Amino acid sequence: MAHGRPTKRRDMFPAAFILPPLVWQASFFITPLVFLVWMSFWRVKNFRLTRDFVTANWERIYNAGFFYDAYVHTFTLATVNALVVSVLAFPAAYFLAFRAGPKVRQLAIVFLVTPFFTSYLVRIYSLQIILAEHGIINSALGLVGLGPITMLSTSFATVVGFLTLTLPLVILVQLLALSQVDKRLMEAASNLGVPPFEAVFKVVIPSAKVGLIMAGTFGFLLSFGDYVSPLFLGGSKPPTLSILIADQVKSGNNWPRASVVAVTMVVTLVAVLLLMTSLAYAKRGKK
Amino acid sequence: MTKVDPFAFWSRGIGRRQFLAGSTALGAMAATGLGPRRAHAEETLNILTWPGHADPAVVGPFEEKYGVDVVAKEYVGGENMLALVNQSPPGTYDVVLSDAEYVVMLRDGGFIEEMDPADYPFDSLFPEFKKFPGHWLDDKLYSMIIRFGYLGLAYRTDALTKEEVESYAIMWDEKVKGGVGFFDWYLPSMGCLSLYNGNEKPFDIDDAAFDKLKETLFSLAPQSSGFYSMADTFSSLTSGAAKCIPGIGDWITLLLAKDGVPVDATVPKEGGIQWTESMSIMAGSTKKDLAKAFIQYMTSAEGQMRSAMMPAYNASIPSKPGWEMLNAEHPDEAVRLRMTFDDRNVLDEYAEGKIHIRRTPVQQDIETWNDAWTEFKSL
Amino acid sequence: MTRGDKILSVYLAAIFVFILAPIVTLIVFSFNADRFPSLPWSGFSLEWYEAIASDSTIHTGFKNSLIVAVATAVISTILGFCAAYTDYRFKFFGKMGFLALAAMPPTVPVVILGIANLTFMAQINLAGTLQAVILGHTVYCAPFAMALIRIRLADLDPDIEPAAWNLGATRMTTVRQVVLPFCRPAIFSAMAITAAVSFDEFMIAWFVSGINETLPVRILAMLQGQVSPRINAVGSLVFLVTITLVLIAQAAVYSFRKTRRNV
Numbered sequence: 012m013a014h015g016r017p018t019k020r021r022d023m024f025p026a027a028f029i030l031p032p033l034v035w036q037a038s039f040f041i042t043p044l045v046f047l048v049w050m051s052f053w054r055v056k057n058f059r060l061t062r063d064f065v066t067a068n069w070e071r072i073y074n075a076g077f078f079y080d081a082y083v084h085t086f087t088l089a090t091v092n093a094l095v096v097s098v099l100a101f102p103a104a105y106f107l108a109f110r111a112g113p114k115v116r117q118l119a120i121v122f123l124v125t126p127f128f129t130s131y132l133v134r135i136y137s138l139q140i141i142l143a144e145h146g147i148i149n150s151a152l153g154l155v156g157l158g159p160i161t162m163l164s165t166s167f168a169t170v171v172g173f174l175t176l177t178l179p180l181v182i183l184v185q186l187l188a189l190s191q192v193d194k195r196l197m198e199a200a201s202n203l204g205v206p207p208f209e210a211v212f213k214v215v216i217p218s219a220k221v222g223l224i225m226a227g228t229f230g231f232l233l234s235f236g237d238y239v240s241p242l243f244l245g246g247s248k249p250p251t252l253s254i255l256i257a258d259q260v261k262s263g264n265n266w267p268r269a270s271v272v273a274v275t276m277v278v279t280l281v282a283v284l285l286l287m288t289s290l291a292y293a294k295r296g297k298k
Numbered sequence: 299m300t301k302v303d304p305f306a307f308w309s310r311g312i313g314r315r316q317f318l319a320g321s322t323a324l325g326a327m328a329a330t331g332l333g334p335r336r337a338h339a340e341e342t343l344n345i346l347t348w349p350g351h352a353d354p355a356v357v358g359p360f361e362e363k364y365g366v367d368v369v370a371k372e373y374v375g376g377e378n379m380l381a382l383v384n385q386s387p388p389g390t391y392d393v394v395l396s397d398a399e400y401v402v403m404l405r406d407g408g409f410i411e412e413m414d415p416a417d418y419p420f421d422s423l424f425p426e427f428k429k430f431p432g433h434w435l436d437d438k439l440y441s442m443i444i445r446f447g448y449l450g451l452a453y454r455t456d457a458l459t460k461e462e463v464e465s466y467a468i469m470w471d472e473k474v475k476g477g478v479g480f481f482d483w484y485l486p487s488m489g490c491l492s493l494y495n496g497n498e499k500p501f502d503i504d505d506a507a508f509d510k511l512k513e514t515l516f517s518l519a520p521q522s523s524g525f526y527s528m529a530d531t532f533s534s535l536t537s538g539a540a541k542c543i544p545g546i547g548d549w550i551t552l553l554l555a556k557d558g559v560p561v562d563a564t565v566p567k568e569g570g571i572q573w574t575e576s577m578s579i580m581a582g583s584t585k586k587d588l589a590k591a592f593i594q595y596m597t598s599a600e601g602q603m604r605s606a607m608m609p610a611y612n613a614s615i616p617s618k619p620g621w622e623m624l625n626a627e628h629p630d631e632a633v634r635l636r637m638t639f640d641d642r643n644v645l646d647e648y649a650e651g652k653i654h655i656r657r658t659p660v661q662q663d664i665e666t667w668n669d670a671w672t673e674f675k676s677l
Numbered sequence: 678m679t680r681g682d683k684i685l686s687v688y689l690a691a692i693f694v695f696i697l698a699p700i701v702t703l704i705v706f707s708f709n710a711d712r713f714p715s716l717p718w719s720g721f722s723l724e725w726y727e728a729i730a731s732d733s734t735i736h737t738g739f740k741n742s743l744i745v746a747v748a749t750a751v752i753s754t755i756l757g758f759c760a761a762y763t764d765y766r767f768k769f770f771g772k773m774g775f776l777a778l779a780a781m782p783p784t785v786p787v788v789i790l791g792i793a794n795l796t797f798m799a800q801i802n803l804a805g806t807l808q809a810v811i812l813g814h815t816v817y818c819a820p821f822a823m824a825l826i827r828i829r830l831a832d833l834d835p836d837i838e839p840a841a842w843n844l845g846a847t848r849m850t851t852v853r854q855v856v857l858p859f860c861r862p863a864i865f866s867a868m869a870i871t872a873a874v875s876f877d878e879f880m881i882a883w884f885v886s887g888i889n890e891t892l893p894v895r896i897l898a899m900l901q902g903q904v905s906p907r908i909n910a911v912g913s914l915v916f917l918v919t920i921t922l923v924l925i926a927q928a929a930v931y932s933f934r935k936t937r938r939n940v
Contacts, residue, residue: 047793076676263664
């Protein structure tokens, strides 16, 4: 990375670039988050927020059985999604990175980017039509004399929703990671007589470790905070943390309690992010 | 080494012609989006309502006559409405459509104004609605009734028979395991269960009865198919994911039945609950005359008739001229909505005494009931 | 092609069926005559497109979304360029912190950004305005712009700028005459992409927009409030708009391709 010329004092040039994003993000990203923490100590009386400093909201939420249930449920779903999406994405990313021709790869990337530009909300609505009791899948099953299978309002449907959200992104990130793998290593492995399937585990995955872990982490982050899929596909059964947030706000303007849940979520996400980053960059142990 | 740039496809060929075509398409869309209906409607009337009340099919003639746009912010559930009212700066909304039991909270918060009964067609109302509790507080009028309906048990007729749904007890039946849906609002759902528990006044119960109610509610958890907002309530009954849903009624099933979905709603023998929707003028509004004119329109025969047939969800109307107009202009709809004068109609059920007026909890906080509901959802 | 490759390409095709099925369903069902979407298909109809054409809430939402998307695109691209150039050019104490701050917003769930923003906006009297939506969206979108521009800057030889300085150009002039033209394609893509992200974002907008609903917020309200294939029709149109934005981004890059060779 390049350096500027040795700068004189009171040089305004770097400041002209550093300050705008710094000030903007500090004002409209950090300040609201700080507010969120502060607000978790406020009170609500007759649907009205009052500034205060009480710990009652924290006590109430942390003593509520439904909060723990929702936390465990959300964490589990996000973890399952991260694993499933990583496993599902890998063969596709592998094929695109090493086996497919440039034309196929380009076309595939276009298709992978397309979903980002259709409203996620509307895609979830479409999935309702697909997964419903008399929906597309069950109609197809009916033709061969099977079903119907109840899919809507189950955790399965929620994860399917998460997958539509995360699968394209995870394939892209994995593809990016795999394209950094040195092909000579794979040739070497092949020359040494390692069968291709084994080479995937011995060469490809270890050398693309960082990217693969980060891809899975994205799968976790996005699904952990998603509101739409658990609501419209999972039928809020049981509610996730995001639904809990919306419910607290809707059912009594209880912003302070919603903030407690939100702060807990942010802390969890940061912890997961740090853990996964350190895992990704950890030196491999002695062999 | 292959270098993959995920954004590389952008730099791949797309010709000037496609570029122009794309821009033209976007321009055309922007033009249609901003174009035609902008012509009139300099002014807007902002209303806070349950979904669907600003549908052109309902408010069209009013918009036409006054040259205004009726803009709605939609909510589901009274607490959601109060939350929105509290969050918004004064003057955001001109009219609020509320359920009767929340009018008192709107008044206590200083959000709505007293209304002059002389401004509204009280003579046209059926006697039951002239002095409806909740709309009149300390003998002053705060809200003008627009529509009402009953809540009991809605069910799919291909899953349950009319005899089976004569009691709420059917919800615990093996037949509907995993098929009992819930409208995601504690008040009507828990109200019906309170009736099932035999509480004379379903919302005015002591703590022992409330604990019993919680127990009854929680015992339904294994039967549950999910928790639905308004649209999901429609689609879960349509798709068959839900075979019955307590705490809803005609307002959901009438429309579905019209579309050929095998559903019906009933008031079980333990009783049902009445809901009402009424309109108030917001204290912070700067367009109070327009707001008044709007409520006058909604209580006129035409406004009432259109409101009864509102595309989002149908309801019964309390205005006699409204019934007359409906019977004259849309006789089929009048029959479907059971608002004919000759046959058994919606007012008869009211007279039978099975219907209890919905209220907010009396002996417990709203929060206590809400927390029980949240807990139930996570079981 | 080996057998393994064949299996893998079938697998890839299956993945694409999964990814694209909701989009295809959406478009197909927007022409379905039935109100409550269920099979069998009950006939072709343009009813729902006509319905949204005469629905003023959709028009207003569309207009609001356009305003928000354009403003967000401009502001977040400027911020993104500043951040990307900072990363490219300067080294200073706390740079890691700076970059973390610049890149982090998209990792925070939008639900949380939404409620944090609403309380904050209420304090500064912006709650319920389009400005509030724009502020929320720029925070969320700027990192995307930064990433795109940074990828492009990686191709610019770090010694070019010092060469220009040695020839007597001021540093600002160099940015204007060398760096900006070089980044132009990335800047255009960044604008289009941030506009597209903003055009689709509904959670932040849902919390802060109040009565000034954007189109996706309207869709969310429709999803919760009414069953209507209008949602499919609107969704298809939104898809058309955002895809057009992407095509414009692509075309922008194409028309400036020559600059890459010249620099």
